[in-house]
Amino acid sequence: MxxxxxxxxxxxxxxxxxxxxxxxxxxxxxxxxxxxxxxxxxxxxxxxxxxxxxxxxxxxxxxxxxxxxxxxxxxxxxxxxxxxxxxxxxxxxxxxxxxxxxxxxxxxxxxxxxxxxxxxxxxxxxPSEEKENFTALIFGDPQPYTQQEVDYFADGIVAEVEGIENVPFGLSLGDLVGNDLDLFNPYIKAVKNAGIPWYNLLGNHDINFDVENDIFSDETYEAHFGPANYAFNYGKVHFLVLDDVLYPDPRDGKGYWGGFREDQFEFIENNLKHVPKDHLIVVALHIPLSEPEGRDTFRDEDRDRLFELLKDFPNTLSLSAHTHIQRQDFFGKEEGWQQDKPHHHYNVGTTSGDWYSGKLDENNIPVSTMRDGTPKGYAFINFKGNEYNIDYKVAGKPVDYQMEVFAPKVVAKGRRTKAGIYVNFFMGTEGDEVLYRIDDGEWKEMQYIEDYDPSYIEMVYEWDLTEELMPGKRSSNPIKSEHLWRGNIPTKLETGEHSIEIKATDMYGKTHTAKSSYRLAEPVK
Structure with a gap:
């Protein structure tokens, strides 16, 4: 009726x-x-x-x-x-x-x-058999601006997971395209080849810019993907997918801002009323809840209201992309989180990396390492009931490639040096244990630092030092990495090659290893 x-x-x-x-x-x-x-x-x-x-x-x-x-x-x-x-x-x-x-x-x-x-x-x-232990595949920011970049995404990312097994679904965390919404269909055709059901989320480069009210900014997105705010359950996990792009920015009518409309809060509140309190709530967004570099990128009162609605759920995780870096954030009571256990917000590294920049690899696809030294890639979230752990997979590299080690090629024997051994542990966060040893010697702790990754610096400035243009486009300038460690270089050893071993343990207790080396030579007089 x-x-x-x-x-x-x-x-x-x-x-x-x-x-x-x-x-x-x-x-x-x-x-x-x-x-x-x-x-x-x-x-x-x-x-x-x-x-x-x-x-x-x-x-x-x-x-x-x-x-x-x-x-x-x-x-x-x-x-x-x-x-x-x-x-x-x-x-x-x-x-x-x-x-x-x-x-x-x-x-x-x-x-x-x-x-x-x-x-x-x-x-x-x-009806479908759903195990409580399962893995979801997560893409951050495919963001192609041209058909060629759609092809880079298809060949460099999707082809690697084509026909993937034992993964029931995937999710892209916004910026499915780069402003040209006519690329939605090529993006859809590309990600289709993963061969699994694929959920999507609205990003700030997926919106209709020729609107005066945020409620209409997702019209083209809706025509291709459906609602910009929705939810679904799998096992003991409740996924809450939200559009957190306010456009136009309510402060000045220009640009965009992170946050939610009132109707979205109604949906969130009404939806959570029907979710068991012991289930894991995964909130998927585009713009991070955190505000890197102290910038005002998300409306504080909206984050506080979201945290208020989540206060009775002891198991939570939130995901975002947008920044084209990778970081782990933990919200405590000082940041408005209302539980004793901090809330984990994972800002996922992107499939487009540093916007398809950098040198071309052997397949003529941009390397596109991100500004904090994280290589482009994608994430697997492994769920076990209402618990989870996360793996980051670097595109085009073996599964065990979880860190980049930088060390000088040659160092003067017996002389003190300000050079160091640097480890960019892509999934790392302050408080993780990162150890190193030289030549099967004693394991020593590396120092956590927030600094520029020298591996990435070397990569970027190769473009500025070359005398001949290289294929591809110059990478973005480096920013300080939040998953970088440093160790001193022993020089009072025999001349010759010396091995470096790294052992890093992540927040889930998983240990990862890497190797490198440096050479000691007699000082030149």
């Missing part, structure tokens, strides 16, 4: 009237997987369904009702033990778009008019 109610809403400083309706439907067990509810297929009780603000639970017959306006997307919150259908491009189909008049007229096309509301909007769920 559709009940029409004329409502006035206040939007972008003007009052507009439109018909709000009550939508009804059924969430059902799609036994024959045809996407339609057949007569003998049963409804599924206690499943969350949302219009992007309210969240309701299906009754014993799988039925629900929700109010909808003329610019809403209805989505089902996939419960554990079920999967949703996917389209031919491996995009999960968990939503219904209701825009009777379509999107506004924008530079990049949005949603076509959807027409009248159907009598019933039903969601098909397919």
């Amino acid at each position: 559709i009940k029409k109610i004329i409502l006035g809403i206040f939007l972008s400083g003007t009052c507009s009237l439109f018909a709000q309706q009550t939508l009804s439907g059924v969430v059902f067990e799609d036994v024959n997987q045809n996407g339609k509810k057949d007569r003998l297929e049963k409804g599924i009780a206690e499943v969350s369904v949302s219009n992007g603000r309210e969240v309701v639970i299906t009754n014993g017959d799988g039925k629900y009702e929700l109010p909808v306006g003329e610019d809403d997307i209805i989505s089902v919150v996939k419960p554990s033990g079920y999967k949703v259908g996917k389209n031919e491009d491996n995009l999960p189909q968990f939503f219904y778009i209701h825009k009777p008049k379509g999107s506004p007229d924008l530079k990049f096309k949005g949603v076509e008019p959807t027409g009248k509301l159907p009598k019933s909007v039903d969601f098909a769920l397919i």
Whole structure:
């Protein structure tokens, strides 16, 4: 039954009237997987369904009702033990778009008019065995600005995970493209080749810039991927995917700012009411909750409100990308987190690295190491019930390549030197143990420092010192790395080659190793 109610809403400083309706439907067990509810297929009780603000639970017959306006997307919150259908491009189909008049007229096309509301909007769920131990694949910022860069992404990243097994889904953390929203389809075709269902998230380079209100900044994104705010469950993990790009910036109407609208907070609060308190909450965003280099990149009161809504969940993790570096942040009570155990925020290294810069490798793909010395790559989050650990995989390198070691090639024997051994431990954070030893000698602690990675400095300034242009484009200038360690170089040893061994233990107790060497030579008089 559709009940029409004329409502006035206040939007972008003007009052507009439109018909709000009550939508009804059924969430059902799609036994024959045809996407339609057949007569003998049963409804599924206690499943969350949302219009992007309210969240309701299906009754014993799988039925629900929700109010909808003329610019809403209805989505089902996939419960554990079920999967949703996917389209031919491996995009999960968990939503219904209701825009009777379509999107506004924008530079990049949005949603076509959807027409009248159907009598019933039903969601098909397919029973699926879901283990509580599983791994998700995470991409940060593919961000191609051209078709060539889409090809770099496809050949340098996606090809490496094509046909991946034992990974039930992937997620890209925004900046799927670089301002040209016509590249959404090439991006979709590229990531399709991973061969697994792929979720997406809106970034600041994925928005419609020719709008005056943030509510319309995701129209083209919605046409390709569905809602910009949604949730789903897998095992004992609840994934909360959010658009945290405020555009235009509410402070001055220019640029963007990290934060949320009021309707998003309604969705977050209403959604979390139906999540068991012992489940792990994974909040996926584009702009980090942290503010590197002291810049005001995220609205503080919005972070505080999010933390307030998470205060009763002892198991949490948040993910972001955006910065094109990699770092681990921990929020305690001084930063507004309301639990004794700090909240872990992982700012994931990007698949585009340093925006497809640097020398070309043997496959003519930019090396694209990031400004903090982290090579481009992607992350695997390994879940065990409501616990997790994370692995970072450097693109084009063996799995055990977890750090870069820098040491001088030759040092004067017997002379003190200010040169050092540097280790960039890509997943490291202050407090991790990083040890080194020379020639099977005693293991010694390396000193954690925040400094420029000399390996990256060497890489960048090769472009400035060469007398002939190199293929590719110069990398960005270095910034201080937050996962760098230093050790002194022993010089009172025999002349000749000396081995360096590194042993680093990450926050999850996993130990990683690396090797290098340096040579001692008699001083030149």
